[in-house]
Amino acid sequence: MPKKRILPYIILGILDQNPGSTGKFITNQFKNEIGEFWKASHSQIYPELKKMVEDDWIKQTSDSNNEKEKYYHLTNLGKEKLNSWIDIPINALPVVEDLFSLKLFFIQDPNDPRISTLVNKQLNLLEKQLDHLNDREKILFDTQEKRNKNYGYYLILERAISRLDNQIKWLKTIKQR
Amino acid sequence: MPKKRILPYIILGILDQNPGSTGKFITNQFKNEIGEFWKASHSQIYPELKKMVEDDWIKQTSDSNNEKEKYYHLTNLGKEKLNSWIDIPINALPVVEDLFSLKLFFIQDPNDPRISTLVNKQLNLLEKQLDHLNDREKILFDTQEKRNKNYGYYLILERAISRLDNQIKWLKTIKQR
DNA sequence: ATCTGCATGTAATGGGTTACATGATTTC
DNA sequence: GAAATCATGTAACCCATTACATGCAGAT
Missing domain, CATH: 1.10.10.10 (Winged helix-like DNA-binding domain superfamily/Winged helix DNA-binding domain)
Known part of the structure; x- marks a missing residue:
């Protein structure tokens, strides 16, 4: 099954x-x-x-x-x-498959140089995506009217942006520890 | 393949x-x-x-x-x-499967009552998980020494907490629009 | 009329979930 | 020593990815 x-x-x-x-x-x-x-x-x-x-x-x-x-x-x-x-009520949490976090998980030493390599690469990747989503938002939802017409879509685009933003900010904090 | x-x-x-x-x-x-x-x-x-x-x-x-x-x-x-x-460098973004966001996506009317039902239920779910992770963090990483010993694990637990926190905060903003 | 690209479709292969099964070990 | 639990193992079934395939449409 x-x-x-x-x-x-x-x-x-x-x-x-x-x-x-x-x-x-x-x-x-x-x-x-x-x-x-x-x-x-x-x-x-x-x-x-x-x-x-x-x-x-x-x-x-x-x-x-x-x-x-x-x-x-x-x-x-x-x-x-x-x-x-x-x-139908949702009882399960969102499922995430995140290779980056996994790899980080396996590095135990805070001074391992691979950490900053991983982090920089990931930052790059996420920032590109954030730019892309910000562009989309500007194009698609520049007026209140457009937002109200496709409210659900507007919301999840905002959600995706907020999520990326949080992830990027967090990555930057790692670099300063 | x-x-x-x-x-x-x-x-x-x-x-x-x-x-x-x-x-x-x-x-x-x-x-x-x-x-x-x-x-x-x-x-x-x-x-x-x-x-x-x-x-x-x-x-x-x-x-x-x-x-x-x-x-x-x-x-x-x-x-x-x-x-x-x-x-091996990571070139793909994390993959997320999020039923909640999907369902939200399909509701186009900002006044649809199902939005708040969904949101409240999801908030409840996420807050429980956040409590759980916060507890784990307190138990596992209450000292700097413990953090340094399993640094990778410490990082991704922080990551998971930050992610949940961001998600919860965002959900709360929906309720106020 | 040919070339290129696009929309659709299919196949091969392995991944993943749920349910069921077995034998050892602990519990009372 | 019977019952419950635990660790391991297996099977059926469908999902998902990549690659390959087909035929129409538009461009030149």
């Missing part, structure tokens, strides 16, 4: 916000919007879409002008599934 | 810090110490230990007093593997 399936619910959520999305669009949502909180690649998404059509969670249409693209929409069943999923 | 194997390296790191550990002990390390940054269950760990013995990364001994327990130690090859792994 494998771990609980989350992917179809995320796809439902994306389709709820963007009716008529293509598989490609959904894939991109994972890269850009959701990537901070969940990962999925196109080779997971396409088969999942197929299965969701079979289960009548979504329906597929196509456009006579563009044969290769397929468009997906929620069914009523899909809407129900999405809403009841959102209402 | 599947995703990159991390587990054996983590086990190497645990055995480096705790020579002669049992599989059970390693399992508990994942629950207590490492759980904030990586997950693994005993049903992964035992087969992995077997494989690592076959590959001569670790060796296994036993105790005539207790037939059921097996004790593991690094080999020289294992030490090399561990050290070269630590030196």
Whole structure:
């Protein structure tokens, strides 16, 4: 018995916000919007879409002008599934896989030179990502109106930024001990 | 080609810090110490230990007093593997799976009552965990000497606490918007 | 008309979770 | 010495990643 399936619910959520999305669009949502909180690649998404059509969670249409693209929409069943999923209480903490912290964990000596190598490299990585997210926020949510229109997205983008910021600040404190 | 194997390296790191550990002990390390940054269950760990013995990364001994327990130690090859792994630069950001943020993402209306339900529940969850980690820190690292002896562990425990703290503070700001 | 790229799809391989199973050791 | 617990081990099942594959669309 494998771990609980989350992917179809995320796809439902994306389709709820963007009716008529293509598989490609959904894939991109994972890269850009959701990537901070969940990962999925196109080779997971396409088969999942197929299965969701079979289960009548979504329906597929196509456009006579563009044969290769397929468009997906929620069914009523899909809407129900999405809403009841959102209402299921969350009992588990977020799961983090953080190689950096692991490696740090294995270095016991405070004077080990590998610490500062690791830290500097990680700082670099995180600062780039922070810049990227700050840019996105400026573009997407420069007005209150935009924020209110996609409130959930606004919130988690803020969350991602705050998280990165905290991480960077913490890393900088290590360097000064 | 599947995703990159991390587990054996983590086990190497645990055995480096705790020579002669049992599989059970390693399992508990994942629950207590490492759980904030990586997950693994005993049903992964035992087969992995077997494989690592076959590959001569670790060796296994036993105790005539207790037939059921097996004790593991690094080999020289294992030490090399561990050290070269630590030196591999990290190019990927930490991976987070956060159901809470996902669900939030799908709620677009700032006045949707489900937001505060979600937030309150999550706050509760995180605060419990923060208390738990704060307790651990007090017990394990109340003196500078203890900190210096297991510096890496001290750092990531601090990291975990800081992260939780940031998350909680951020959640509280949502409630006031 | 060919080339390039894009959207979709599939396969191979190994990872990971949950549940079940076994034998030793402690407990009462 | 029976019962409960503990440490270890195994199996079924699905998940996820990477690489490969196909066919249409647009560009030149």
